[in-house]
Amino acid sequence: MKYDELFALLRRRGFLWPTAEIYGGAQGLYDYGPLGALLKRRVEAAWNAWFPGLSRDYHVIDPAEILPEAVVRASGHLENFTDPEITCENCHAAFRADTILEKVRPEGVDGLTPAQIGEVVTARGLRCPNCGSTALSVPRAFNMMFGFEFGVTGRERAYLRPETAQSSYLAFPRMWDVGRRALPLGIAVVGKAYRNEIAPRQVLFRMRAFTQAELQIFFDPARFELPFDAVRDERLPLLRVPRREAGEESPEWLPAGELVASGGLPEFYVYHLVHSYRFFRDVLRYPAERIRLLEKSDRERAFYNRIQFDVEVFLESLSGYKELGAVHYRGDYDLSRHGDGSGKDLSVTLPGGAKLLPHVLELTFGVDRNVWALADVHLGRDGDRTVFRLPPYLAPVAAGVFPLMEKEHRDFALSLADDLAAAGVEARYDEAGAIGRRYARMDEAGAPFCVTVDGRTLAPGPEAGTVTLRDRDSKAQERVPAPELAARLRASLEPPHPRRTGG
């Protein structure tokens, strides 16, 4: 489906809409409506069942969204997000000030005000690296973080976290102490992060407040034992750096074992890359031929990332592959920075007495982006029908419940809907319009099942108390005793779970 059509449909059905719509909206902010909120919650639940489910030693925490200034200074966000930006008035290209000044001030621009930098640029007659013009703008301080006064004195500053990962790094020492004091230790966070994006765009793809699901695995790079045989033969759609540099856009399929044997990647990395891929393919059910694992080059990835593959899915609405998740091997960068910043020793003592600053493997996932991607991939036209073919455990509503005839069958249908809800099956009662119209509404909302109460339900005989159960995708119907419905439906509403490792 095209972008405009998809967004209109999601808005019309109340999945999501712009924040503060009556004031004209606010760039980069969106609200989820009833169906969208449920869908998002199910995506989070599926993620929680899968990634923290990889090991008994992986745990979900719920940390604060506000970080004191010392944290973002240590993490590097303060420094790296406040570099002044200079734009060329001639060709409109934008550069970081230290790029323009690198010849005359190799030590960087820290400590200079934007005005002072501007004076250097003018005095030295510096030129635009792109077009050679001297028409360079006054530097503009640019910070992607939302910062504000914290506390009553107004002297302390704090920031909305620009990524959830930092919360996990801060939690590591406490998690070590309250846990088994063993590696690997996984800390998962599902929550909001905030970035003052320059150009928010494409609805859920670049928002200023967005939800991330991230698992940080702290481990000993010399000893991370995993059942690699369980993934060795899995074939992955890979687009590695040499292939990309040769101009290829499409992935090539290679077994995971080969990435280790001749691909130069460690087992622990490939193992988690496979499980990330399986989550996208088997849990969110993106077609395998639309997924690719894109390796980031030295130039593209952040300097502290030693290995990085993005999980990308081809989206028709956005005309291209979009990053929906990633696997980052960050080394010991994060704990090292926070060790320095806090003055605490964050290394741990291993069995045998050796000290180690754990390394971090980060499995990251954009929740909002995947909500959009699920709609892109699974919501489509089938003749006259518009059907949202979500896996049942992701569907916002599990079942529509209808009386075939409004007057006669209403009471039975209403109480059946209540029974299903009480049993944990999200059910929606609907009596408006013809029966076909109600099926259509539920197809569009993604409900995998519809239940209809009819004359045979209420008449005495062998079919008394049975209702028709209609399948969204096949439109097939069967008669099921009403009391058995909840158990029957619930079986398909559990998200898949991986095999666990760990102690």
Add this chain to the structure above:
RNA sequence: GCGGGCAUAGUGUAGUCUGGUUAUCACAUAGGCUUGCCAAGCCUAUAACCCGGGUUCAAAUCCCGGUGCCCGCACCA
């Protein structure tokens, strides 16, 4: 941030160039009749010119500013 395009009921739209009756149509929504297992039909109702200023006897229409959206560039430690 820069450049280009766009903004009319819940959704999609006609009308804007060339200012002038009660702002068009379809779908959706609500109520009624009818029907009774896949968006049927008939009747009725609800519902819109993004915001602010200007020009004019008169502005959805022309001008200025703002906001938002799309595309490209840039940005995305």
